[in-house]
Amino acid sequence: MNSTDLAFTSALEQAQLIRNKVISPLELTQLHLDRIQTLDASLNSFFTVMAERAIAEAKAKTEQLAAPQADSSSLPTFFGVPIAIKDFAPVAGVPCTYGIHLLKKRIATEDAGLVTRIRQAGFTILGKTATSEIGTSPYPESRGFPPTRNPWNLSYTSGGSSGGSAAAVAAGLCAIAQGGDAGGSVRIPAACCGLVGIKASRGRISSAPLGEKLGGFGVEGSIARTVADAAALLDVMSGYVLGDPYWLPSPPTSFLEATKQSPANLRIGFAATIQPVGTAHPLCAQAVVETVKVLENLGHLIEPIDLDFSELIDPLKIIWQATVDVGVPRIFLGKLNRLLLKRSRSLPSGAYPQAMMKLNQLARRLIADFNEVDVLVLPVLMHPTIRVGEWAKLRAAKELENIIRWIAPCPPFNVTGQPAIVIPAGFTPDGLPLGVQLVGRPGAETTIIAVAAQLERATSWNQHHPPLHWQDQKAVGAAKLK
Template structure:
C-alpha cells in the first residue's frame, strides 16, 4: 500500500493493520506528521502539532507490539487522531480559538480526551476552531483561516473546521469535534465526511460542563459510518457527576453499523421554518436520498417539525457562551465582541431556556410517529473564506442563522443526527444530507446511514490537494 492510500485508510482498517503487524503505530504517526508538515501551511487545519508527544507515544506502542504484547488491546490501538482546540489536552496549549489564550497550557485532559486515550489512539495535535467555537467558519482573529481541501478558496465550515479539514486532507485517520449548533455536521457537509452529533447525555462534558444548557455535544468526524460509530462507542458513557446521561448502547454503535434497519417511517423536508426553503443545490441531496430510501422499502412521506419561535431563545443561549468564556470584550474579535455587548441578564436567559425547552418538546413530539427525519445540512452551499468578513456583525448574524438553519433545532431538542456525503456541488465541493433520529436513537440513524453508504459509497473520493506527493 502506498503512503497516500495508507493515509486515507479508514481508522478501523488501520487498527487491523496494526494488530496484524502490517504497519506500526510509529510508521503511521511519521506518515501523518510528514503530511502535516508538507500540506498544512496551506490548509491551516492544526493550531498545535504535538509531534514529540505523538512520536513518543507511537514508539512506546510499537515497542509493546514488538514484545508480542497484543492481548486485550483497546479498539484503536496506535491509530492517530486529532483533537479540537476547544478540548484541553494536558501539557498542551489550548487556545479556544482566541489569540490571548494561544500560550495557555492545559493542566488536565478533558473527559472526552481521557476516553480517546483509553481507546488506544495517538493524538497528533489540536485542530483549528472558530473563536470560542462560535461560528460556522474557522477564521479566528490572530490565526490563519482554515481552508477546505476540496478547494482552498472555501471554508471547511466551523467550528470543527480544522478537524474536518485535517481529516479530509489525510492529515489524521479520524477526528474529534463538537457541535453546539451544527459544528460537527456543517464541517462534515463542507468537507465530504461522516459526522455524528450524539444525543444529549451520550458523551460526557466532564470535568467542567458545557455551560450552555446541554445544547452542545462532543462527537466523531470520520471517513466511514463504521469509523464514526466506533469512535462514538469509545467516547460515550457517564462520568461521575454528569447532569444528564444515557445508558450504554446494546448492541454497540459499531454493531449497529452492520445491522440492516427494519422498515422505517421516514419524513423529509427541504423547507426549514422560519428560515425558508433550502437552495436547489442543497435540496438535491435530500430528494435523491428520499428516492433511494423508497427503493430500499422504507415508508417515506413529506413532513417536518414546527421550528417557529426557536431562533431568538436559541440565540440568547448561544451568545451566553461568549460571556461564559470570561475573556475581556476588547480581546475578542468584532463579531464576538458585538455578541458580548448584547448579553442579557439572568432572568432573560432563564426565560430563553424555558422557551427553548418548550419548543424542543414540540420538536420531539413530531417523532412520535416518525423514526427518522431527512433534512438538508445547510441552506446553501459552502461559502468562500472571508466571504462575510467585510460585513458588520448586524449584517452577518442573519446570514449565519439562515445558513445553518437545519442544525440548531436538534441541539435544542438534544436529538442525535448524522451527516453523510452524497455528491458534489457545481464548484466541486461536497454535498451531504442530515438524518435525525429520536432521542437516544443513534443506533437507528447509524444503521440507516450505513445502509445508504453501502449503496452509494464515498470512501473512494479524495481531494486533489491531498494527493500531492
C-alpha cells in the same frame, strides 16, 4: 499500499494493519506527521501539532507490539491509530485556546474526560485542531489565526466550528477526529468536507471534568471518512461519569455493531423547506431528494414533513450570546463576538433562564410532533459552502443574520437533544461536497447509524477524496489569491 492510500485508509483498517504487523504505530504516526508538515501550511487545520509527544507515544506502542509476550488480539480497538482533538477539549500540557488568540499560551493542566477515554482506546494524539473563536461562527476564521481552508478547494471554508478536525480528516492528515457540536459544529464541517459526522444525543458523552455546556445544548461528536469509524469513536467516547447532570443508558448493541445491521423498514420524514428561512438552495434540496429516493428503494416508508423553527430563533440568540462572556476582554474578540457580547450584557438578568425555559418547552413540542417518524432527512446547510472570508467585510449584525439562515437546519436538534449523523450526498458542479443529516429520536443513535451505513453501502460518495493538487505551492498561491 502506497503512503497516500494508507493515509486514506479507514481508522479501523489502520488499526487492523497494526495488529497484523503490516505497519507499526511509529510508521503510521510518522506518515501522518509528514503529511501535516507538507500540507497543513496550506490548510491551517491544526492550531498545535504535538509531534514530539506523538512520536514518543508511537515508539512506546511499537515496542510494546514487538515484545515477545505481546498479544495483538488483546490490544484496545484503535491501538496506534492517529487522531486529532478539537481545540476545545483540554489535553494536559498542551495549549487550549477555544479559538481565542489571547489564550495561545494557556496550557491545560488535565485531560478532558473524553480525551482520557480516547487514550484508553489506544489512539495516538497528533495535535489540537483549529476552531472558530469560542465556536460561535460556522467557519474557522478566528482573529489572530490563519483561516482553515477546505481540502476540496482552498478558496472555500472547511465549515465550523470543528473545521480543523474536518479539514485534517478530509486531507488525510489524521485518520479520524473528535469535534464538538453546540449548534451544528460537527455536522457543518462534515458536510462541507465530504465526511461523516455524528452529533451524539444529550447525555451520551460525559462533559467531565469541566461540566455541561449551554444547558446541555453542547455535545461531543466524531468526524471520520466512514460511518463505521465515526460509530466506533462514538463507542469510545460514550459513557456516564459520576456526577454528570445528563446521562443515557448504554444501547443494547455497540454503535459499531449497528453499522453491520440492516434496519427494519422505517418511517422516514424529509424536508428541504424550513420556516422561517424558506427552501434550501436547489443543490442542497436535491441532495435530500436523492437520498430519500435511495431509502425508498431500500424499502423504507418516505413521507414529506413540515418544519417551522420560527419560535426557536429569538431564545436561541439569547443563549448564543451568553456563550461569548468567557472573561476575555471585548477588545481581544472578533467583531461578531463583540456584537454578541454587547447584546448579552444589555439583557436583563432573567433573560437567560427565561430563554432556556422557552426552548425546553419548544423541544418537548418538536419531539412530540415527530414522534411517529423514526428518522428525519434534512439539509445540513441552506446553501453550499461559502468562500473563505466571504462575509468578513459585512457588518456584524448582517453576518449574524447570514449565519442564522445558513445553518438553520442544525441548532434545533441541539435544543431537543436528539442525535444526528451527516453523510456525504454528492458534489456541486464546482466539485464541493454536499451532505445531508439524518436525525433520530432521543437516544436513538443506533437507528440513524444503521440507516447511514445502509446508505453508505448503496452509494459511493465516501469513496471520493480531495485531489490535493494544491500541494504544488504555485497552485496554493494562486488559490489563495482568488
